[in-house]
Amino acid sequence: MKKTVLLAAVAAISLSAMPAMAADLVTKARPVVAAAPPAWDLAFGSALTSDYLFRGITQSNHKPSVNAYFEPRWNINPDNQLYLGIAGNSISFPNRAAAEIDLYGGWRPTIGKLAMDFGAWYYWYPGGQCFHTAAFCGGGGSGALPMNGNVMKADVSFWEVYAKATYNFTDNFALGFAFNYSPSVLNMGARGFYYNGNAKYTFNALANGVTPYISGQVGYWDLGTTDAFYGCTIAAGCLANNPNGIPLKSYTHWDVGFGWAYKVFTVDLRYSDTNLNKGDCNAFTSDHTATGTTNATAINAGPGSGWCGSRFIATLKADLTLNTNIK
Numbered sequence: 001m002k003k004t005v006l007l008a009a010v011a012a013i014s015l016s017a018m019p020a021m022a023a024d025l026v027t028k029a030r031p032v033v034a035a036a037p038p039a040w041d042l043a044f045g046s047a048l049t050s051d052y053l054f055r056g057i058t059q060s061n062h063k064p065s066v067n068a069y070f071e072p073r074w075n076i077n078p079d080n081q082l083y084l085g086i087a088g089n090s091i092s093f094p095n096r097a098a099a100e101i102d103l104y105g106g107w108r109p110t111i112g113k114l115a116m117d118f119g120a121w122y123y124w125y126p127g128g129q130c131f132h133t134a135a136f137c138g139g140g141g142s143g144a145l146p147m148n149g150n151v152m153k154a155d156v157s158f159w160e161v162y163a164k165a166t167y168n169f170t171d172n173f174a175l176g177f178a179f180n181y182s183p184s185v186l187n188m189g190a191r192g193f194y195y196n197g198n199a200k201y202t203f204n205a206l207a208n209g210v211t212p213y214i215s216g217q218v219g220y221w222d223l224g225t226t227d228a229f230y231g232c233t234i235a236a237g238c239l240a241n242n243p244n245g246i247p248l249k250s251y252t253h254w255d256v257g258f259g260w261a262y263k264v265f266t267v268d269l270r271y272s273d274t275n276l277n278k279g280d281c282n283a284f285t286s287d288h289t290a291t292g293t294t295n296a297t298a299i300n301a302g303p304g305s306g307w308c309g310s311r312f313i314a315t316l317k318a319d320l321t322l323n324t325n326i327k
Helices: 003-027 280-287
Strands: 040-049 066-077 080-089 100-111 112-123 158-168 173-182 192-202 210-223 251-262 265-274 310-322
Touching: none
Parallel strands: none
Antiparallel strands: 040 066, 040 310, 066 080, 080 100, 100 112, 112 158, 158 173, 173 192, 192 210, 210 251, 251 265, 265 310
16 A cells, blocks of 8 residues: 555656656757858859840840859848859840940848849940941041941940849839949940839749749930030931030830749740830941931931830740759
8 A cells, every 4th residue: 555655656746747847858959040041152044035125225136145144142141242243145236246244243231121232233345346437436447337327336335333122022022123323325425324113023833833923114214415426417417416426315115024933944025115216216226227217316317226116025044053952
């Protein structure tokens, strides 16, 4: 009898101690902490598009273009990233430049749902030829473009500084704004202030892993007056006398489209347009395919360019980082 009572007492003490022991175990357990992002990362990718548009204007003469980029990144912490990058695009410019090579770098800070990007971008167009008189081409030059009398510098490289902000209202919906400034757009001597607003809605992923989205943007490029290289006179057919340069036409462009992402791949289908007429488009682009004589404006002698008109574009691209999981 005494043994039975003793065993019952031991059992009662043991049971009463179990919750305390369990609580002690929970208190002392180490919390699971997510691994910090690596300090260094590398983004890279490529794209094939049916028409390379830059702010609504074709850079590839409405022909397919390929793109590739390489971007080392340094994550100072989860909310601050520094980056440098180089990118290349195939183009078709009137001065026969070989390609567009982009050199860029900046800082991407994040505050809650607000993602920002501040940096500088250099657009380099090597291998161009000068089309104008010898006086404007440093003693050389090939004369005006034979198709339409347009002129263009051998070097149209230029730089911009930029600031961007995107606010992610939810995991699905984001609104963005961007501002760019250049003291000499396309090395024409005309300053440029560029403003852009954009929006994107990303749908929840489908059962097969495909993630659809819709997006659009509106941009406005406030352009200044060129240097004398691009000046024109009444004798040359212009409706206004601008021997010291032409006041480029500021313009608005917009696009809207939809697409879908699957792992590292994205397909994008888009409609784009601007409010530039064919005459002012020719004055800005020096389009070597511009034709006609009826598109005279205050800054254009008569040929018209279709490089700034409406367009449907299809793009296939792949974007990866060293830490991308593509399984």
